[in-house]
Amino acid sequence: MLKVSASPHITGNMSTQKIMLLVIIALLPSLITGIVMFGAKALILSVACIAGCVVTEALCRIIMKREQTVSDLSAALTGTILAMNLSPDLPVWQALIGCFVAIAIVKQLFGGLGQNFANPAIVARIVLMLSFTSNMTTWSATRFMTDSDAVTGATPLISGDASYIDLLIGNTKGCIGEVCSLGLIIGGVFLIVTRIISPAAPLAFIGIFAALEFIAGNDPIYQVLSGGLLLCAFFMATDYVTTPITTKGKFIFGLGCGIITFVIREYGGYPEGASFAILLMNIVTPYIDNFTAPKIIGAVKHEKEAE
Amino acid sequence: MLKLSCIHIPHNKNTEKCTITDISLPKTVKIPMSMNMGAPCNPLVKVGDEVAVGQKIGDTDAFLSVPVHSGVSGKVIAITDYKLANGNVCKAVEIECDGLQTKDSSLTPPVITDRDSFVKAVRESGLVGLGGAGFPTHIKLNPKSEVDCLVVNGAECEPYITADDRVMIEYTDDVVEGLSAVAKNLGIEKIIIGIESNKPDAIKALTEKTVSDKRFEIKPLPSAYPQGGEKVLIYNCTGRLIKEGQLPSDEGVIVMNVSTAAQLNHYLKTGMPLVSKILTVDGDTVKKKGNFRVPVGTAVSHILNYCECETDKINKLIMGGPMMGMTAYDIDQPVVKTNNAILAMNKISSDKQSACIRCGxxxxxxxxxxxxxxxxxxxxxxxxxxxxxxxxxxxxxxxxxxxxxxxxxxxxxxxxxxxxxxxxx
Incomplete structure (x- = not known):
């Protein structure tokens, strides 16, 4: 029996699953460093987040009687990113609420992969932040800190006393996946080199943010390396689904994120603004898409359309 | 300057060293009266008629049409209905080959005196664009607007296919002379032949042949798909952009395929119209891959048997390249003027669709x-x-x-x- 179909008859070897897997791999340097720094509790929390997201997705698909989509790894990726956004001291049951928010409410209620307008991990982080503020803002010291540091306390973003080296290798207080800036940079560059993400959004995000911090008289390098900025810039401002589709749009998205993050960090009540910035820019993404549509080559404007 | 996007796909030009050879004559051929863009022809023969190679067996008065000729000598055994890929039905003439391949004695090289007689002769040659779209050549070569540039498509950007490549290497003279004839009769001063850089032999052969002729420019192009798309080729060769609703001739350009040019010259020299096609036969079920010349109307199954294809293992039979070719539902389907490849595939991609992730x-x-x-x-x-x-x-x-x-x-x-x-x- 000959199979009949429309052309083309060959397809490239990139798949959704492969893209998700590559992003998870890119997250590993930072995540593993975080786990090394904070120990078993960070490992348990990470595994719980990934499992929580995957199970929530599977259950949602079963309840909705839809095709099972766990194998596309997008839920596992959301779980990984969510874990990296959490304080190592957060109780597991609270993290699981985050998983439910991310997958069931933000993603599946809107129609599943590709249909959600906001980044699931970001919304989950914000929900946890507002619901369990004290747990989300309590930071234990890393295992390599000296005795005098070995108490819970402020992140370097507030204390402002960490060295560049500590910020790069992750020997600071903070969320599991945010402390190791070097790991995040390695992961981001890996994704850019493998052409999984476009450099437009992260460069615009970090660039404008650093410039504004410099103008405001702060140390731009310290500001970029501390807090959740790099994780947000490389891994959440580049989420395909919730950010603009064109390169021009991605650049504008990055600029918007950078400016909002700066405003919140500098003038807002929260020490950390990157996640709010991305959520706000997620909301305007359809508008950015609208006015950055690429110019069609060879198109002629008809008089009727011009009216 | 704009840059038209393109993608890099595996070339799989397995047959680029395979010289064009004839294959054994089939017992019968089935020649559809509609093989290209335009109106179908009416059969000019009836059951029982003897036909010779090159004899006209179908024609019509419709404007957008070209006559059909027989590629074999023998006896008409049936005139049947034939279902085309687009769902329309046309007549098809079935001829039993006598194996002698007697040429039609009335065929003589056409006498060309001016543009009108040239265009008329081109129609009589039964030529259509051999790149795949099959636009009647005589209409293309009679543009209403002034044309100053002939862009020649030797890109052959589809994977697997090497038929044009082999024509450029083996029939270099025919390509160059055919293009010269077109340029002369249409008053064109500039001929640009665009060839993807993965065909160094063809580039070399054509460059050597045209080195003393100022009109010709051989333009090596990046090997990226779809370099041979008409608008893409025109833009990359001349920098002219064919806009929405425009024909290439509106921007002063005519595009012609290298094989069309070679075939045209063959007709101008001998009077033999388009009755056979050069095809690349490839695919993972084919043992004897290569480039073959077959009479129009030959059943695909005959060619595949000749190429020692394991026909029972074919999952997809593609007429043309893997990017734009059409799939055949019948292995006995006849070869038509616009075919340039047969790909008999066992391994085919059967990936399941999933949701759009807006990756862009x-x-x-x-x-x-x-x-x-x-x-x-x-x-x-x-x-x-x-x-x-x-x-x-x-x-x-x-x-x-x-x-x-x-x-x-x-x-x-x-x-x-x-x-x-x-x-x-």
């Missing part, structure tokens, strides 16, 4: 900057106004969007469906 790869792959993912959404809600704004009619169905889609969505196919729901004005 289709936008970046489209040579014309169309937005296939948005077109798909507009088509799904049957939104004609949006489809018009998205300019889906500019899609040339090159297939880049489907090829790059990680969710394996059938974007190119949707584009064609979307074109259908836009009312023509």
């Amino acid at each position: 790869r289709c936008l970046r792959a489209c040579p014309f900057n169309l937005m296939p993912t948005e077109i798909e959404k507009a088509y799904n809600r049957r939104d004609v106004e949006s489809l018009k704004k998205l300019k889906v009619t500019l899609c040339m169905n090159c297939g880049c969007c489907t090829y790059v889609c990680p969710s394996k969505r059938k974007l190119a196919e949707i584009n064609q469906l979307a074109k259908m729901i836009i009312p023509r004005n």
Whole structure:
């Protein structure tokens, strides 16, 4: 029996699953460093987040009687990113609420992969932040800190006393996946080199943010390396689904994120603004898409359309 | 300067060293009266008639049409209905070959005195664009507007196919002389032959042959798909952009395929019209891959048997390249004028579709900057106004969007469906 179909008859070897897997791999340097720094509790929390997201997705698909989509790894990726956004001291049951928010409410209620307008991990982080503020803002010291540091306390973003080296290798207080800036940079560059993400959004995000911090008289390098900025810039401002589709749009998205993050960090009540910035820019993404549509080559404007 | 996007796909030019050879004559041929764009012909022969090689067996008065000739000598055994790929039905003449291949004695080289007699002769040659689209050559070579540049398509950007490559290497003289004839009769001063750089032998052969002729320019092009798409080729060779609703001749350009030029010269020299086709036969079920010359109307199954193909293992039989070729549903389907390859595939991609993740790869792959993912959404809600704004009619169905889609969505196919729901004005 000959199979009949429309052309083309060959397809490239990139798949959704492969893209998700590559992003998870890119997250590993930072995540593993975080786990090394904070120990078993960070490992348990990470595994719980990934499992929580995957199970929530599977259950949602079963309840909705839809095709099972766990194998596309997008839920596992959301779980990984969510874990990296959490304080190592957060109780597991609270993290699981985050998983439910991310997958069931933000993603599946809107129609599943590709249909959600906001980044699931970001919304989950914000929900946890507002619901369990004290747990989300309590930071234990890393295992390599000296005795005098070995108490819970402020992140370097507030204390402002960490060295560049500590910020790069992750020997600071903070969320599991945010402390190791070097790991995040390695992961981001890996994704850019493998052409999984476009450099437009992260460069615009970090660039404008650093410039504004410099103008405001702060140390731009310290500001970029501390807090959740790099994780947000490389891994959440580049989420395909919730950010603009064109390169021009991605650049504008990055600029918007950078400016909002700066405003919140500098003038807002929260020490950390990157996640709010991305959520706000997620909301305007359809508008950015609208006015950055690429110019069609060879198109002629008809008089009727011009009216 | 704009840059038209293109994608890199595996070339799989397995047959690039295979010289063009004849294959054994089939017992019968079945020649459809509609093989190209335009009106179908009416059969000029009836059952029982003896026909010779090169004899005209079908013609019509319709404007957009070319006559059909027999590629074999023998006896007409049947005139049947034949279903075309687009669903239309036309007549087909079945001829039993006598194996002698007697040439029609009335065939003589045409006498060309002016442009009119040239265009008339081209029609009598039965020529259509051999690149695949099959536009009648005599209409293309009689443009209403002034033309100053002949762009020649030797890109052959489809994977697997090497037929044009072999024609450029083995029939270099015919290609050059055929183009010279066109240039002379249409008063064209500039001939640019665009060839993908993965065909160094063809580039070398044509460069050597045209080195003393100022009119010719051999332009090596990056080996990227769809380099041979008409608008892409024109832009990359001349920098001229063919806009929506325009014909190439509106920008002073005519595009011609190298094989069409070679075939034209063969006719001008001998009077023998287009009765056979040079095909690349490839695919993972074919043992004897290569380039073969076969009479038009030969059954694909005959060719595949000759090429020692394991026909029971074929899952997909592609007439043409893997990016734009059509699949055949019948292995006994006849070869027509516009075929340039037969790919008998066992391994085929059968990836399951998943949801669009808005990665934007289709936008970046489209040579014309169309937005296939948005077109798909507009088509799904049957939104004609949006489809018009998205300019889906500019899609040339090159297939880049489907090829790059990680969710394996059938974007190119949707584009064609979307074109259908836009009312023509």
